Amino acid sequence: MADLWQALPPTFQDTLWLLALLAPTFIVGGMVCKGYRPFGLIGALLWRYRWTNLVFILLIAVSVGIGVGLIAQERGLRKGSARAAEKFDLIVAAPGSEITMLFASVYLRPSDVPLLDATRFQNVASNPRVDMAAPIAFGDSYAGAPVVGTTAEFISHLAGNLVEGRLFQTSTEAVAGAAVSLPLGSQFSPDHGVGDGAEHGAHDGHVNTIVGRMPPTGSPWDKAILVPVEGVWEVHGLPNGHPPHASDRLGPPFDPEFFPGTPAVLVRAQELWSNYALRSEFTRDDMMAFFPGAVLAQLHSVMGDIRQVMSVMAVLTQVLVTAGVLTGLIVLTRLFSRRLALLRALGAPRRFVFSVVWGYAATLIATGSLAGLMVGWVAVGQISRIVSQRTDILVNAQLGWAELHLVAGFVSLTVVLALLPAFLAMSRNVLADLRA
Numbered sequence: 001m002a003d004l005w006q007a008l009p010p011t012f013q014d015t016l017w018l019l020a021l022l023a024p025t026f027i028v029g030g031m032v033c034k035g036y037r038p039f040g041l042i043g044a045l046l047w048r049y050r051w052t053n054l055v056f057i058l059l060i061a062v063s064v065g066i067g068v069g070l071i072a073q074e075r076g077l078r079k080g081s082a083r084a085a086e087k088f089d090l091i092v093a094a095p096g097s098e099i100t101m102l103f104a105s106v107y108l109r110p111s112d113v114p115l116l117d118a119t120r121f122q123n124v125a126s127n128p129r130v131d132m133a134a135p136i137a138f139g140d141s142y143a144g145a146p147v148v149g150t151t152a153e154f155i156s157h158l159a160g161n162l163v164e165g166r167l168f169q170t171s172t173e174a175v176a177g178a179a180v181s182l183p184l185g186s187q188f189s190p191d192h193g194v195g196d197g198a199e200h201g202a203h204d205g206h207v208n209t210i211v212g213r214m215p216p217t218g219s220p221w222d223k224a225i226l227v228p229v230e231g232v233w234e235v236h237g238l239p240n241g242h243p244p245h246a247s248d249r250l251g252p253p254f255d256p257e258f259f260p261g262t263p264a265v266l267v268r269a270q271e272l273w274s275n276y277a278l279r280s281e282f283t284r285d286d287m288m289a290f291f292p293g294a295v296l297a298q299l300h301s302v303m304g305d306i307r308q309v310m311s312v313m314a315v316l317t318q319v320l321v322t323a324g325v326l327t328g329l330i331v332l333t334r335l336f337s338r339r340l341a342l343l344r345a346l347g348a349p350r351r352f353v354f355s356v357v358w359g360y361a362a363t364l365i366a367t368g369s370l371a372g373l374m375v376g377w378v379a380v381g382q383i384s385r386i387v388s389q390r391t392d393i394l395v396n397a398q399l400g401w402a403e404l405h406l407v408a409g410f411v412s413l414t415v416v417l418a419l420l421p422a423f424l425a426m427s428r429n430v431l432a433d434l435r436a
Helices: 002-007 011-032 039-048 050-085 096-104 118-125 152-160 228-234 274-282 293-336 337-346 349-393 401-417 419-426 430-435
Strands: 090-093 131-144 145-152 173-176 210-211 225-228 264-269 286-288
Touching: 011 401, 039 050, 039 349, 050 286, 050 293, 050 349, 050 401, 090 096, 090 274, 096 131, 096 264, 096 286, 096 293, 118 131, 118 264, 131 152, 131 228, 145 228, 152 225, 152 264, 210 225, 225 228, 264 274, 274 286, 286 293, 293 401, 293 419, 349 401, 349 419, 401 419
Parallel strands: 145 225, 173 210
Antiparallel strands: 090 264, 090 286, 131 145, 131 264, 173 225
16 A cells, blocks of 8 residues: 555645545535535625634634745755755865855855865865866955855856856956846955955955856855956965966966965766765865765754754644634624524524534634635745845745645644534523523
8 A cells, every 4th residue: 555655646645635634624514514505694794793704814824824934934945055055066175064164165154164285185186086176265255245266167067158258367357146246347356354354455456357247056156256266365475376487377287386275175076976986085084075965964954853843833833823713713603692592593403503603613714724825925935035135045935735734734623623612602592692
């Protein structure tokens, strides 16, 4: 049976789960309303107490919207962070924290990390299985945008063809990310450091010119300015990786004698399987090599725990709202208890009163839940926009099957519990209600 279930298409599995979660609603509804048509009276009650009903619907909608929004947003952030790191096959750096280096070299978060010296860089670059060894030198910025030193080959690997201009050809030229506001031809002098601690004017006299622009990558590199790594070294008064007679050269090969060091190296192997051999070879006492995707998977496992916590919070929120709604429904039935008592006095069966109250409650619950999906959809879009702006990672969260399952489970549980106020309304003393 398990093998048969696994053989079904995922969409079909999700649809079956959705129907299974909604089944209690249909079963209870069929049993309660069998033989009766209480819909006209239910509509009259909804209209008569429309403002009170609207409050209950909004309460349910906000609860459902928060629940589905939390789950969808976490999934969107996880996918966005993975997409931002997919171009970084293997990172080699000096020994330290893989997580720190991941945030520094992939997500461009300011970090104080040791440098990989010339000997170790040469070991990496000269390996026959290495197709590209691009240094990544960070630490400067301009107007809040990180200024990163690397090679033209790295830019082509990261973003493909430029949407404007060309790649840099001298150490004073630069390529802007898609979200950098500087137009082509703009000139700037980088600041030393990033963020509030940046030293403005520390590199006055060193002017870079924007000559190209990358297409959007959906990563923090969209807000970065990429310059030749030689330019970064020169700005800091260091050798530029090439001997004096070739000081105007850009990119590899670098001369170990004039190589001042780099915080990280992006390594791309000639074949995919070679990455694993390179990671083993470059993981030793004087350097470390790691897959950003593997480190990110570890972080996502932590986020998975957070997802469970968020799911529990969403469920608890809905349980509290369910309790509040049921309590409110019991109070609401008292508002029209005289009308129900009049129906009983005119000969309406007790089951008809039961079906009216339950149908009224089920309508509020279903309407609020559908409105909650709309609230969640709008909230997810707005929160994704804010998260993207704050993290520089393109987050495109959307509602999916998990959210539909959550809402379906909430509806079924609540409409089943709504049998309680219906039972209490049916059991009330008719004479007492008529005298009230």
